[in-house]
Amino acid sequence: MTDEITVIPGDGIGQEVIPAAVEVLDSLEIDFEFHEADAGDHVEAETGEALPEETYELAASTDATLFGAAGETAADVILPLRTAVDSFVNVRPAKAYPGVDALRPETDLVFLRENTEGVYSGHEDRLSDDLSTLTRVVTSSASEQLAEFACEFVDEGNYDGFHVAHKANVMRETDGRFRDTVVSVADERGVETEEVLMDAFATHVCLDPTQFDVVVCPNLAGDVLSDLAAGLVGGLGMLPSANIGPDRGLFEPVHGSAPDIAGEGVANPAATIVSAAMMLEYLGHDEEGLRVRDAVEGVLEDGPRTPDLGGDASTEDVTNAIVDRL
C-alpha cells in the first residue's frame, strides 16, 4: 500500500531540511506518494493567510505530514496543522547525541505532551479596558486518551513507568483533573507513575536528568519543559517531534525557521530526518525507521557536521552521508 505523505517545507531552513528528509525517504524501498504543500510567512505575504485551505485539507486526509518550520506565523500554521491530523499527543524525545556538545550529555527523555487543550484551546476575552481572561480547558477524555497512549508507549519502550508533571497545587481543579485521570488510567493498566510539580521538574531535570525517562504533561508544561530539555542536549537543533492522531500524524523538528542561516545551505537536517524516522515507525516501517536513526547517529558521531555542531559541512553533505549509511 502506498503511503500518502504531505510535505510542507514552510519558511527559512524548512526549505532546506525538508528536501533533505525527503531525499532520505526516497532512498528507502518504500512506496510513498508525496504531496507538496505550502505554508508560512511567505505564503501569508502573498495570499494573506499563512495556512492555505488546500494545505490543511491535505494534512487532514493523507497518512502523514512532514513539516519544516514557519517564521512569525508559526502558531498560525502549526496549531491548525495539529488539529488537522487530530493529534492528541505530541511526542518529544530529548536525547543528547554522541558528538554533540551538550550541557547534560546523560539526558535521555521523552515528553508526551497533551496536544489539544490547556491554555491552547484559546478562549480569550477582553472583558474591559483593563482586564483580559483566558479559559484554560482540561477534560478527562483528553487526559485519558493521553494516558492510554503513555501506557502503551511505556510498555513498548520497556520503561519502568512515567512521571506526570503538573501544577495541581495551584490549578487544583484543572491540573488536578489531569493528574488524577492520568494516574488512574495508569493504575488500571498496572503502569507505575510518579508525580512531579512542573516547577520542581525544571530544577531537578537540570540537576540530574537521569531521574526521568518518560514525562507526561499538559500542553504548555510540555512546551516549556521540552524546550528546557533541548537546552540540556545542546539546543533545539537536535529535537524531532511527532504529533500523533488516531488516523494520521504530523512530524516536525522542534526548531524554527532560523532566519539567520536560512538560504546558506548549512542547516542541520538531523532533527527533521529523525522526525521522518518517527513517521516511518508510525506508518509501520519500523525497520526502516531504525535504519534511518542509526544512520543519523553514525553521522553525528563521525561527521560530516554542519556549522552548528562545529563542522563546516553543508546540509547536502550531511544528507548524502546519511543516505550512504542506509
Added chain:
Amino acid sequence: MTDEITVIPGDGIGQEVIPAAVEVLDSLEIDFEFHEADAGDHVEAETGEALPEETYELAASTDATLFGAAGETAADVILPLRTAVDSFVNVRPAKAYPGVDALRPETDLVFLRENTEGVYSGHEDRLSDDLSTLTRVVTSSASEQLAEFACEFVDEGNYDGFHVAHKANVMRETDGRFRDTVVSVADERGVETEEVLMDAFATHVCLDPTQFDVVVCPNLAGDVLSDLAAGLVGGLGMLPSANIGPDRGLFEPVHGSAPDIAGEGVANPAATIVSAAMMLEYLGHDEEGLRVRDAVEGVLEDGPRTPDLGGDASTEDVTNAIVDRL
C-alpha cells in the same frame, strides 16, 4: 523607628533556617521587634487550618515577614501570605555563588515575577463530569505596576534594560496585554526591553545564561523559569526571594521544607539569610543588607559548609561563621 517583623518558621527545615536568620538580624545594630507566628502542615494537623488568622493578620500589619517553608500545605500558606502583604512582584535572584557546584556558574539573573494574577488568581470551575476550566486573568494595572517596579529596579541596579518573557504567540489577548503593557511602560520610561517567548527562554538560558539579566514574567512563567535557573546555579537551596508590596514585604527562601533532612540541624541557611538581607534593603538598611550578603558569600567561598555543599558543618556552625564576619 522600630521595624516590626513577623517571623514564621513553618515546617521542616524552616524551623532551623529561620532561627539562623533571626540570629544574624539580631547581631546587627538595628531595632527590630520580632513577632513569632505559626503556619504549615503541623498547624493544620493541630487546628485544621494551615494559616491561622493571627498569622495572616500579623503579616498584613507588620513591616515585613520572614517565612521559612511549608510542606504539603505550601500553597495554602504562601499564596495567602503573598496576598496579606499585597505583594505585586516576587523578586527572585538566581546567582551562582563561589564554592557552589553549579551547572552554569556564570548565571546571574533576577526574575521579576508578577505575583497576583495569571493562573494564580484561581477561578476554577468543574463544568461537567468531563470538563474543568480555569480562568487566567491579566490586567493592565497589575502589568503596569510590575513594569514600573522593573524600570526602577533596572535603574537602581544599572542594568541595560530587561527581558519580557511570555507566551503571547498562543495567549494573544492575555499575554499580549501583559507584554504590550510592560513594553509600553518601559518605552515611556526610556528603559530598553527585549521580548522572549517563555519556551525559547528555557532553551536559551541553558545554552548561555549570560544573555539575560533581568527577566520580567507572568506569574506561572516566573515560577517555572526561576526554578529552572535554580537548576543552573546548583539547586533551590541557594535562592532567596522577596515578595514586595506597596507598604510591606514577605521574604522567603525559594526552597521547601526538605523533610528528608529536617531536624538534623544541617540545613543550609544561606538562602534564608540572603532573603533577610533583601528584607534589610527593603526596610532601608542598605548598608547592613550588603554586609550580610558579603558575609554569606565569604562563608560560601571559604566554608564552613553544610552537607548539601559537600561539607559537614551544621546550620549553627555556618550561622556563627556568618555572624563572625559581620
